[in-house]
Amino acid sequence: MIWLDQVIQGTLLGGYYALIACGLSLMFGVMRIINLAHGDFAILGVFAVWLLVVQTGISPFLALAAIIPLMGLLGWALQRWVFERSLRAGPLVPLLATFGLAIVIENLLFEAFGADTRSLAPEIGDLAFDSWVLTDRISVGHLAVLTFATAVVVLIGLHFFLKWTVLGRAIRATAEDPDTAELVGVNSRAVYALAAAIAVATTAVAGTFLAMRATFDPYSGPAQLIFAFEAVVIGGVGSLWGTLVGGIVLGVAQSLGAQIGPRGFLLTGHLIFLVVLAGRLFLSGVDSHAVLRRGLPGLNRSRSP
Amino acid sequence: MSEKPLFVTRWTPASKLSAAIAVATIAALSLLPLFFGANVTERLTTLFVYIILAVMWNALAGYAGLVSVGQQMFFGLGAYAAIRLSYSGMNAYAATVAGALLAGCTALPLSSFILRLRGGEFAIATWVIATIAHLLVNFDPLIEGETGKSMIALNAYDATARQAINYWITLAAMVLFLILVFALLRSRVGAAVQAIRDDEHAAASVGVRVMAAKRLIFIVAAFGCAAAGALWLATALTFQPRTYFGIQWTAYMLFMAQVGGLGTFEGPIIGAAIFFVLEDRFGATGVWYLVGLGLAATLFALLLPRGIWGTIEDRYGIQIMPVGYRLRFASTGGKSSKQTTRWSARANGDPHRV
Amino acid sequence: MSLLAVEQLDARHGLLKAVRDVDMHVAEGEILALVGANGAGKTTLLRTIAGAHHPAGGRILFDGRDVTTLRAHERVARGIALVPEGRRLFAGLTVEENLRVAGDAGRRGRWNLEALLEVFPMLKARLKMPAGLLSGGEQQATSIGRALMTNPRLLLLDEISLGLAPLAIDNLYRSLTALFSSGTALVIVEQNLSRVLGVATRVCCMLEGRVVLETDAKLATRQQITDAYFGLRQDALREMRS
Numbered sequence: 054m055i056w057l058d059q060v061i062q063g064t065l066l067g068g069y070y071a072l073i074a075c076g077l078s079l080m081f082g083v084m085r086i087i088n089l090a091h092g093d094f095a096i097l098g099v100f101a102v103w104l105l106v107v108q109t110g111i112s113p114f115l116a117l118a119a120i121i122p123l124m125g126l127l128g129w130a131l132q133r134w135v136f137e138r139s140l141r142a143g144p145l146v147p148l149l150a151t152f153g154l155a156i157v158i159e160n161l162l163f164e165a166f167g168a169d170t171r172s173l174a175p176e177i178g179d180l181a182f183d184s185w186v187l188t189d190r191i192s193v194g195h196l197a198v199l200t201f202a203t204a205v206v207v208l209i210g211l212h213f214f215l216k217w218t219v220l221g222r223a224i225r226a227t228a229e230d231p232d233t234a235e236l237v238g239v240n241s242r243a244v245y246a247l248a249a250a251i252a253v254a255t256t257a258v259a260g261t262f263l264a265m266r267a268t269f270d271p272y273s274g275p276a277q278l279i280f281a282f283e284a285v286v287i288g289g290v291g292s293l294w295g296t297l298v299g300g301i302v303l304g305v306a307q308s309l310g311a312q313i314g315p316r317g318f319l320l321t322g323h324l325i326f327l328v329v330l331a332g333r334l335f336l337s338g339v340d341s342h343a344v345l346r347r348g349l350p351g352l353n354r355s356r357s358p
Numbered sequence: 359m360s361e362k363p364l365f366v367t368r369w370t371p372a373s374k375l376s377a378a379i380a381v382a383t384i385a386a387l388s389l390l391p392l393f394f395g396a397n398v399t400e401r402l403t404t405l406f407v408y409i410i411l412a413v414m415w416n417a418l419a420g421y422a423g424l425v426s427v428g429q430q431m432f433f434g435l436g437a438y439a440a441i442r443l444s445y446s447g448m449n450a451y452a453a454t455v456a457g458a459l460l461a462g463c464t465a466l467p468l469s470s471f472i473l474r475l476r477g478g479e480f481a482i483a484t485w486v487i488a489t490i491a492h493l494l495v496n497f498d499p500l501i502e503g504e505t506g507k508s509m510i511a512l513n514a515y516d517a518t519a520r521q522a523i524n525y526w527i528t529l530a531a532m533v534l535f536l537i538l539v540f541a542l543l544r545s546r547v548g549a550a551v552q553a554i555r556d557d558e559h560a561a562a563s564v565g566v567r568v569m570a571a572k573r574l575i576f577i578v579a580a581f582g583c584a585a586a587g588a589l590w591l592a593t594a595l596t597f598q599p600r601t602y603f604g605i606q607w608t609a610y611m612l613f614m615a616q617v618g619g620l621g622t623f624e625g626p627i628i629g630a631a632i633f634f635v636l637e638d639r640f641g642a643t644g645v646w647y648l649v650g651l652g653l654a655a656t657l658f659a660l661l662l663p664r665g666i667w668g669t670i671e672d673r674y675g676i677q678i679m680p681v682g683y684r685l686r687f688a689s690t691g692g693k694s695s696k697q698t699t700r701w702s703a704r705a706n707g708d709p710h711r712v
Numbered sequence: 713m714s715l716l717a718v719e720q721l722d723a724r725h726g727l728l729k730a731v732r733d734v735d736m737h738v739a740e741g742e743i744l745a746l747v748g749a750n751g752a753g754k755t756t757l758l759r760t761i762a763g764a765h766h767p768a769g770g771r772i773l774f775d776g777r778d779v780t781t782l783r784a785h786e787r788v789a790r791g792i793a794l795v796p797e798g799r800r801l802f803a804g805l806t807v808e809e810n811l812r813v814a815g816d817a818g819r820r821g822r823w824n825l826e827a828l829l830e831v832f833p834m835l836k837a838r839l840k841m842p843a844g845l846l847s848g849g850e851q852q853a854t855s856i857g858r859a860l861m862t863n864p865r866l867l868l869l870d871e872i873s874l875g876l877a878p879l880a881i882d883n884l885y886r887s888l889t890a891l892f893s894s895g896t897a898l899v900i901v902e903q904n905l906s907r908v909l910g911v912a913t914r915v916c917c918m919l920e921g922r923v924v925l926e927t928d929a930k931l932a933t934r935q936q937i938t939d940a941y942f943g944l945r946q947d948a949l950r951e952m953r954s
Contacts, residue, residue, distance in 0.1 A: 087478025089427065138660050144477050148425040149616055149659035152481075156609050156652030160645040219816045226802045226813045233800040236764055238788035238817030238862050275605060279489060282482045316493055323490045330483065334474045 058191045059312060063305030065193065067284075068201030069266065070300030073259035073277050074284040075208060076252035078296050081285075083228040083248040086136055086147045090155035091256060091281060093274030097158055098124050098257030099173070099264045100166060100271075106176050113173050117261045121254050128253030132246040155274060162271035173264035181265065200262045204300070207255060208293050224248055283326040286333070302329075368544070384533055391522040399525040403593055405634045406532040407586045411607070412614035412626035412633070414582035417539050419612075420621035421548070422575040423555035425477075427608050428484025429583045431491045434603035435461035436584030437591040438495050441509050445500060450511035451523060454592050458585040465580030469573045476558075485605075492603035506598035509591055520592075528589045535582045542578065543623060547571050555621075609648070613655045619667030628667050713776055715740045715897050716761070716792075716866055721770035723753070723760045730756040732921035734770070738866065743898045745912035745929065747905060749941060752918040754901045755797050758868045761899075762794035763787040774866070788818055793864035797871045797901075799855040803844030807835055807854050810843050811861050818862025828857045831887050849880035853887065866897045873904055881907070905937065919943050 077091050088094075098120055105116040135154065139147035174181040180199070184192040215221040227234040227244040235241050263269060263277070280303065288299020303322050310321025391399050411433075418424045440457030444450050468487070475483050496503055512520060542548055550571040553561035562568050591597055614633045619625020640647040662669055716738040723731035731753045738744050746754050759765040761772055763784030772780045779787055802810050811825060829836050832853040838846060843854060852872055859867060873881045885907060892898070892911050902908035909915065915932050917925035917940040925932070925940035938944075 153652045153656030160648040164645045229802045235784035237814035240785045
């Protein structure tokens with residue numbers, strides 16, 4: 054029965070992983086860029102939320118709502134000043150620039166806030182502890198369910214946005230072929246800026262839920278990036294819903310691994326990631342060098358031969 | 359059209375002079391411990407390690423186009439293997455060398471797996487694997503988690519002797535790796551690797567063995583970083599996983615290679631020197647120093663992607679160490695044309711490029 | 713005054729000069745046939761006019777205003793549209809979505825989804841299909857339709873017969889009769905001379921990046937065009953040697 058409990062907990066944890074991963078997946082799907090500072094943006098966002106909460110006493114959810122547009126603006130700026138330049142200069146530059154950015158963000162946060170780990174758990178009162186008791190051995194936390202539900206809502210929202218709105222269509226077209234998209238009147242730079250803004254905004258959401266469930270400090274960023282990447286690789290064959298699947302698999306693997314030992318949690322997660330990665334690389338043939346598929350995540354696509 | 363015989367040369371008077379100077383410098387450096395105390399030798403040892411790291415990272419990113427965010431894995435494994443071997447009875451310095459070799463060997467199976475990835479995927483995957491290596495090392499009861507373990511076997515040597523030996527083997531390692539990378543870049547592999555960096559598919563279409571070339575560079579870089587780690591341990595004496603497997607090493611390597619000159623031979627050496635001086639002066643200021651490093655790396659990546667030396671090379675057409683080819687016309691007594699033709703991407707017509 | 717005026721245009725691919733010193737004019741409502749062998753620079757010229765390729769020199773004037781530095785999507789807003797060589801549909805989007813993307817981004821005018829489906833009725837059944845799964849002829853129709861959705865004043869058609877069976881080409885040209893008489897200025901790049909000369913008002917022949925013949929479609933003889941096409945005209949030969 055313990056195993057069932059761990060599977061359930063792991064599945065709910067997967068919701069968080071889907072949240073942190075969807076922004077990475079979106080940015081890669083549209084712009085073919087991996088933002089090495091992705092995790093650090095999440096931490097930056099949650100520090101902003103935390104600061105707002107501590108200064109004004111409002112609920113973290115309200116603070117998050119206020120911070121989200123600011124993070125969106127940050128994403129826009131990132132695209133405008135870093136990625137636009139980098140994209141033109143070649144594939145290396147975005148990696149170098151975003152890694153440098155990650156170092157800058159982490160250490161500026163350390164300078165501003167110090168090394169102490171913090172948490173938003175104290176700010177959400179009972180939500181941090183309350184749970185529904187399903188059986189005498191299994192209970193699910195309200196927060197865990199809320200996180201999972203939020204992930205699903207965000208994914209549904211993104212799916213809807215991409216599939217049914219004018220901007221969403223423009224994003225999908227640009228993701229497929231930015232050159233031709235421009236030729237039919239789509240402003241590809243604006244599209245990229247929008248995608249970046251959305252991606253960075255989602256990191257703030259993810260970071261906030263991380264902080265409510267656990268602790269964070271200025272150097273928590275890289276770990277989140279790694280989890281996000283692992284979730285995308287495990288589940289995402291270029292689809293947003295794949296990141297949910299990947300997140301769940303990662304979460305379950307980690308939860309089961311935690312039963313083995315204190316470091317088993319992280320190790321099993323990494324192991325599953327490696328196995329799936331190896332599988333993707335070797336089973337799909339030598340030619341598939343891209344594990345993260347091109348094109349936009351989110352929608353079922355049948356590709357022409 | 360009149361006929362003008364063209365010669366392809368590799369050495370120019372300037373590069374011959376530089377090679378001579380390099381040899382003389384190395385000779386002078388090897389005599390240093392006889393005249394200067396531990397203060398100087400220890401700091402130079404640190405510089406040598408930085409140079410090794412910078413040259414290795416540049417070989418990966420600047421020449422092979424592989425941005426690795428996980429080289430600290432080999433750095434940490436080199437030190438770990440060294441300390442492990444010394445605790446099983448080996449002489450401290452034998453353990454250092456053997457440890458470096460053992461750790462470098464992990465690159466052999468790893469390369470066939472991870473080199474199938476490219477770009478950002480490769481970058482993060484190297485980071486994940488470095489994290490896993492760190493985790494696994496933490497499991498070793500000898501290491502006791504993050505408490506740190508001293509390489510006690512080094513106490514067999516007194517401090518002065520130890521510092522001198524460290525200096526010499528680090529100098530030797532640096533020279534060895536510099537020669538290795540130089541030879542590699544001058545060889546067919548070097549040309550292959552640069553072709554891959556510029557356009558992998560085009561390179562493959564003209565028969566370049568892409569995987570083999572990347573593997574070679576990856577494995578050499580692994581051995582270099584492993585040696586750097588083992589040598590660092592010999593000077594620092596204590597092994598703490600978090601220090602050796604930390605991401606800051608990648609930050610340092612990125613800074614040195616990017617600022618010094620990504621894709622040039624001399625660049626990383628210059629970058630290492632700059633880094634060394636900066637660390638000496640500002641390292642104690644803590645995080646602002648790191649912020650500065652990160653900011654510099656980012657700005658250079660965006661604004662001066664070829665780094666200091668790369669920009670100088672491009673602008674003045676000079677090259678000191680002869681890793682490339684030059685065209686010379688026979689009639690006009692040796693005035694050679696510009697070594698590389700760098701047409702601007704703008705003229706190429708691509709509106710998405712600068 | 714011409715709708716489109718190209719002055720001394722140079723365009724390169726790396727070090728290769730694809731378009732050399734080209735002067736060209738298209739008047740309102742005119743249909744210009746742009747012919748020439750493969751590699752003559754026709755596609756590069758069209759892409760440069762549309763804004764997908766950056767010129768190395770020269771100017772492009774549309775409706776009297778200099779558009780040389782405008783990006784492609786800004787030119788679409790002014791009324792230039794390109795049907796790219798090879799169709800370049802968004803394979804993952806449905807036919808309808810392909811059309812709507814252009815419709816959302818382009819100008820308002822007589823071309824909308826309904827008007828398009830009248831011209832290309834075979835697409836009615838395909839609207840919800842991913843564009844990548846269509847047949848060659850259907851893809852070409854979609855691609856042309858997509859460009860039309862932006863309601864251009866100048867439509868550039870690059871090799872619309874490429875890869876299509878003769879029957880499909882017939883159908884395509886038949887569907888386009890309405891377009892040919894609609895008053896939209898067209899530049900048609902086409903390998904099949906007889907077909908394009910049947911609809912064009914003027915013909916322009918390119919060879920190795922230069923314009924070697926420019927004349928009224930009615931006045932040009934087959935011989936003239938073939939000579940220019942293969943570079944047998946004295947002027948062309950002299951130009952190339954200089």
